Amino acid sequence: MLNKQDFFDALEAARKPRHGGGHPxxxxxxxxxxxxxxxxxxxxQHYYYIAPIPQQFAALYARLPDLDARQHLLENLLGEEMPDTPEKRHPDLLINFAEACGLTRDDVVNADLRDEILPTTRAMRAWIWELSTIRHLAESAAGIMVALEGQLPTLYPAYVKAMRKMxxxxxxxxxxxxxxxxxxEHAHIGLELTDRYATTEALQERSIAAVRASASLRWSMLDGIQAALVVPKAA
Structure with missing residues (x-):
């Protein structure tokens, strides 16, 4: 088995080739x-992907055997749902952003009913359900917290800087x-939980593979969005 630091390095290295910040x-x-x-x-598209995250986290919460792991995920879940300030729920904050872009709430919430959700977006959402419900806990922590949450602190600042100028x-x-x-913080805790639950060499390998899979699916989701929104359609 890899020692803890080498395992952490391998998990983070698995994320780098398909880090969303490098996507066109x-x-x-x-x-x-x-x-x-x-x-x-x-x-x-992003709303469809993240809308069920509270339910997905709740499913994962129910599977965690350790109190400290459950407490962390509960904090994460409450951060998504914001019961004291429901207007600050993360999906609703994304709707607010879409409205600032000129869309309506209906444009976002009911896009699925109009068959506007891309197959690559559906695949991303389905993968999170798989990680939350049936994959080994080491894969769950690696694929969600390390691979995906771990990208955002270095991805979103560049977005924000550009949008301020807009x-x-x-x-x-x-x-x-x-x-x-x-x-x-979520990504750091994700590394710790992955290490805790990856108790064999095989589970370490599966955890690293889960990071690669999550990063690749997220990259494919961006591929789909770019093809639909940026690449000119043939006349």
Whole structure:
């Protein structure tokens, strides 16, 4: 088995080749090359991906055997749902961003009913359900917390910088701010939990593979969004 630090290094290395910040769509966003309409349509896809995260985290919470792990995930879950200030739920903050881009709440919430959700977005959401419900806990922690939450503190600042130049207010961008502030800690705890539950060499290998899979699926989701929103359609 890898020692703890080497395992951490391997998990983080598995994320790097498909880190969302390197995707052409992300680079265009960071360069200010996307319109408000394109960003709003991105938000439609991202909303479909993240809308069930509270339920997914609840399913994972029920599987965790350790009190401290459950307490952390409960904090994460409450951060998503915001029971004291429900208007600050993360999915609702994303709707606020979409509205700042010129879309309506209906455009976002009911996109699935209009068959506007891309197959790659559906695959991303389905993978999180798989990690939350049936994969080994080491894979769950690695695939969700290390691979995905671990990207956002280094991904979203470039988005925010570009959007400020476009005239978005800090309130418009609150969805991005809360993830910059919170997900660095989530990723660190994800490493610790992955190490705790990956008790064999085989589980370490499966955890590393889960990071690669999550990063690749997220990259594919961005591929789909770029193809739909940026690449001109043939006449």
């Amino acid at each position: 769509f992300s680079r265009m966003w960071a360069q200010g090359a996307l319109s408000r309409e394109q960003l709003g349509r991105y938000a439609v 005239g978005f207010s800090e309130e418009d961008m609150e969805f991005f701010h809360v993830h910059i502030e919170g997900d660095e």
